Amino acid sequence: MEDKTIKVLNQHPNSKQDSLIPILQEVQDSEGYISEKSVIKIGEHLNISSSKIYGVATFYNQFRFQPLGKFHIQICRGTACHVLGSASVLSTLEKHLKLKSGETSRDGLFSIEIVACIGACGLAPVICVNGKFHARVTEKSIIEIIENYRKENDESKN
Amino acid sequence: MRAKINHNKEFLINSVLNNLSNEEINPLDKNKLSIIRKEKTYRPIIYIGAGTCGLAAGAGKTISATKEYITSKQIDAEIIEVGCIGLCSSEPLLDVQMPGFNRISFEHVTEDKVENILDSVLKLETPETEILGQFPKSDSRSWDKVSSIYEHPFFAQQKRVVLKNCGIINPVSIDQYISFGGYQGFLKTITSNSSIEVCNKIEKSGLRGRGGGGFPTGKKWKFAFNTKADQKYLICNADEGDPGAFMDRAVIEGDPHRLIEGMAVAAYGIGASKAYIYIRAEYPLAIERLKIALNQAREYGLLGKNIFLTGFDFDIKVKMGAGAFVCGEETALIQSIEGKRGMPRPRPPFPAVKGLFGKPTIINNVETLSNIPEIIVKGEDWFSSIGTESSKGTKVFALSGKVSLTGLVEIPMGTTIREIIFNIAGGIKNNKKFKSVQIGGPSGGCITEANLDIEVDYASLIKVGAMMGSGGLVVMDEDNCMVDISKFFLQFIQRESCGKCIPCREGTKRMLEILESITQRPSNESSNAALERFKGILQLERLGKVIKETSLCGLGQTAPNPVLSSLKWFREEFEEHIFERKCRAGVCTELRTFKIDVDKCIGCTVCAKKCPTNAIIGSKKQAHFIIEEKCIGCGSCEEACKFNAISIR
Numbered sequence: 011m012e013d014k015t016i017k018v019l020n021q022h023p024n025s026k027q028d029s030l031i032p033i034l035q036e037v038q039d040s041e042g043y044i045s046e047k048s049v050i051k052i053g054e055h056l057n058i059s060s061s062k063i064y065g066v067a068t069f070y071n072q073f074r075f076q077p078l079g080k081f082h083i084q085i086c087r088g089t090a091c092h093v094l095g096s097a098s099v100l101s102t103l104e105k106h107l108k109l110k111s112g113e114t115s116r117d118g119l120f121s122i123e124i125v126a127c128i129g130a131c132g133l134a135p136v137i138c139v140n141g142k143f144h145a146r147v148t149e150k151s152i153i154e155i156i157e158n159y160r161k162e163n164d165e166s167k168n
Numbered sequence: 169m170r171a172k173i174n175h176n177k178e179f180l181i182n183s184v185l186n187n188l189s190n191e192e193i194n195p196l197d198k199n200k201l202s203i204i205r206k207e208k209t210y211r212p213i214i215y216i217g218a219g220t221c222g223l224a225a226g227a228g229k230t231i232s233a234t235k236e237y238i239t240s241k242q243i244d245a246e247i248i249e250v251g252c253i254g255l256c257s258s259e260p261l262l263d264v265q266m267p268g269f270n271r272i273s274f275e276h277v278t279e280d281k282v283e284n285i286l287d288s289v290l291k292l293e294t295p296e297t298e299i300l301g302q303f304p305k306s307d308s309r310s311w312d313k314v315s316s317i318y319e320h321p322f323f324a325q326q327k328r329v330v331l332k333n334c335g336i337i338n339p340v341s342i343d344q345y346i347s348f349g350g351y352q353g354f355l356k357t358i359t360s361n362s363s364i365e366v367c368n369k370i371e372k373s374g375l376r377g378r379g380g381g382g383f384p385t386g387k388k389w390k391f392a393f394n395t396k397a398d399q400k401y402l403i404c405n406a407d408e409g410d411p412g413a414f415m416d417r418a419v420i421e422g423d424p425h426r427l428i429e430g431m432a433v434a435a436y437g438i439g440a441s442k443a444y445i446y447i448r449a450e451y452p453l454a455i456e457r458l459k460i461a462l463n464q465a466r467e468y469g470l471l472g473k474n475i476f477l478t479g480f481d482f483d484i485k486v487k488m489g490a491g492a493f494v495c496g497e498e499t500a501l502i503q504s505i506e507g508k509r510g511m512p513r514p515r516p517p518f519p520a521v522k523g524l525f526g527k528p529t530i531i532n533n534v535e536t537l538s539n540i541p542e543i544i545v546k547g548e549d550w551f552s553s554i555g556t557e558s559s560k561g562t563k564v565f566a567l568s569g570k571v572s573l574t575g576l577v578e579i580p581m582g583t584t585i586r587e588i589i590f591n592i593a594g595g596i597k598n599n600k601k602f603k604s605v606q607i608g609g610p611s612g613g614c615i616t617e618a619n620l621d622i623e624v625d626y627a628s629l630i631k632v633g634a635m636m637g638s639g640g641l642v643v644m645d646e647d648n649c650m651v652d653i654s655k656f657f658l659q660f661i662q663r664e665s666c667g668k669c670i671p672c673r674e675g676t677k678r679m680l681e682i683l684e685s686i687t688q689r690p691s692n693e694s695s696n697a698a699l700e701r702f703k704g705i706l707q708l709e710r711l712g713k714v715i716k717e718t719s720l721c722g723l724g725q726t727a728p729n730p731v732l733s734s735l736k737w738f739r740e741e742f743e744e745h746i747f748e749r750k751c752r753a754g755v756c757t758e759l760r761t762f763k764i765d766v767d768k769c770i771g772c773t774v775c776a777k778k779c780p781t782n783a784i785i786g787s788k789k790q791a792h793f794i795i796e797e798k799c800i801g802c803g804s805c806e807e808a809c810k811f812n813a814i815s816i817r
Contacts, residue, residue: 027506027508028505028506028507028525030507031487031490032487032488034490035490065509066507066508066509069510069666070492070510072449
């Protein structure tokens with residue numbers, strides 16, 4: 011991981027703050043996101059405090075600070091889903107994975123994102139995992155769905 | 169192949185670029201030029217529109233189908249990927265230049281149509297379908313029964329200056345650009361004019377900034393010219409973030425050398441030796457073509473040190489934006505290039521005095537700079553003869569929304585909005601009724617039926633509460649809800665406000681909340697929410713005015729415009745949302761209520777099963793009913809009903 015950041019930094023010798031955004035863009039291209047370690051490394055290279063770098067990086071929409079999970083879960087919080095209990099589905103999901111929305115689990119397997127409306131109100135509540143829709147999710151079935159993905163991942167490893 | 173390119177380079181540099189004395193070129197060279205222009209060819213040339221819009225419409229598949237066709241039939245032909253000619257709704261576009269014939273253009277050429285079209289064209293027969301038109305030329309044969317492309321209603325009223333080459337020439341061939349007269353104006357300028365003469369020329373032409381503000385370009389250049397500094401900078405603003413505007417992208421994808429030449433002249437005028445192009449990272453194809461074009465210009469000695477032995481040094485760097493709308497604002501853009509958070513700062517000092525790295529800096533928009541080469545070649549009087557009293561030249565508009573033909577149009581200033589929408593764009597789609605047109609994106613306003621006859625002109629647009637902006641035209645018909653559109657723009661501004669000033673950061677949030685409350689289904693009519701809703705429209709106007717007056721930068725000062733202008737022209741629609749709780753366009757789903765026609769309902773129970781909130785009751789084979797309190801207006805039942813028994817109340 012760090013090697014990639016160093017590789018990028020080596021291509022920008024003697025650079026100053028005006029190279030910061032291009033460096034961040036290149037680091038994200040090679041690593042997929044901006045890690046805390048990269049921020050510190052970039053800070054040492056450019057002689058800028060890491061808090062300043064973090065400040066710049068968070069200003070722009072382009073930069074991510076956590077890699078997406080292997081299974082990216084989008085949960086619809088539109089009106090129809092809300093009425094049928096997507097709020098409790100979300101809280102079950104967050105409790106079960108010990109994650110908040112916008113975060114990625116430590117093993118890199120799952121990430122949660124709240125979306126406004128997927129446009130499948132007739133199937134509410136809906137979640138979408140890596141582009142695949144799961145309809146009429148309940149507090150019970152959400153755990154099953156998640157565990158199935160975990161199982162699928164374990165099997166593919168073996 | 170390589171040897172041939174070098175040969176062209178030598179010829180173009182020696183006989184075209186270094187021949188600035190307007191000497192009549194000899195017939196042999198003339199012939200050479202028309203070969204480079206691809207007007208004379210010994211084999212068929214196939215042009216395919218491969219801008220981002222074309223590729224999205226399937227041009228990639230058309231290209232591979234064409235390649236397959238020529239290899240399988242062993243035809244000696246050349247395929248050239250060009251930029252976008254502007255007619256996005258007819259993409260993918262495919263042109264064929266047969267030896268000795270006019271270039272002929274076809275629309276909607278998806279991969280399955282390639283074979284049929286090429287079969288007949290290669291036999292020199294006119295195909296039966298998908299013909300867009302032909303490009304008439306005096307010395308070539310014309311196609312029978314094919315009208316000129318310039319007579320096509322979409323093109324007939326246009327005057328193409330900036331878009332002249334887009335979709336016509338190969339964007340990544342510097343040879344072609346030079347053969348059509350490119351870079352000659354630039355070289356003439358740096359050999360025979362002084363910097364102040366260039367500034368004067370541009371000032372006299374009446375060119376004004378095309379990025380939104382409309383500040384006179386020549387005047388701006390003079391500020392920088394008159395500031396003494398060891399280093400000055402030129403920045404091209406290609407951070408086109410307005411939803412609904414894409415002309416900068418199309419110019420860079422279709423004719424990048426025009427922008428480079430315009431920048432070179434501008435840099436000479438203000439005395440800058442370094443320039444940046446600040447372009448959105450979301451435009452990968454434009455960035456790629458721009459980089460190729462820059463390398464070509466360096467190879468030909470048109471960029472770099474001591475350009476054509478004149479002692480003028482100039483080079484351009486490409487900087488990618490990182491996704492922040494506010495960076496379209498001059499001072500924020502400078503911060504971003506310096507590697508800081510893209511937040512605007514107060515002016516003065518203006519960037520022309522103290523800008524990038526504390527040095528005098530001129531920031532111009534892509535379209536503004538792309539006008540420069542034509543002004544230099546044809547003269548300031550030619551340019552100022554086009555347009556109206558206060559606005560000279562042409563303007564490119566990105567037409568989208570509910571019109572028959574969408575795409576890029578370039579019209580002389582002074583054309584009316586009605587002409588653009590009903591003559592050029594072919595009117596409203598599906599015979600719907602025109603409602604309004606949003607001009608200038610999230611900073612602009614709307615133009616209604618009553619104002620359709622106003623001329624495109626900086627001053628007259630401001631008079632009706634709109635503004636030129638960057639030139640996005642989003643046309644709306646009766647199916648669009650103005651409250652919803654206002655909400656959309658506020659959501660956009662909320663996401664993109666940098667957060668520096670409170671009026672913009674907090675004020676737009678409050679405006680959004682007011683609009684949300686009037687489009688939401690209230691749970692309890694007697695609560696405080698109802699009172700807030702009634703007060704909403706009064707507060708909205710005042711709040712908007714405060715935000716406009718107290719924000720620091722252009723983003724905040726114009727953020728309430730879409731709401732204020734919708735409110736001005738469509739007040740009754742807002743009031744309907746508030747008092748009658750009704751959305752006439754049926755867009756605000758929470759305000760929709762459905763009813764079941766008892767005569768048509770056969771009691772199949774499909775709707776009741778589909779309903780996400782169990783709001784539909786009724787027993788089998790009996791007419792069903794909707795419980796209004798439970799209905800959330802999602803419309804699932806209407807979609808599910810096979811007997812058209814369910815409709816919006």
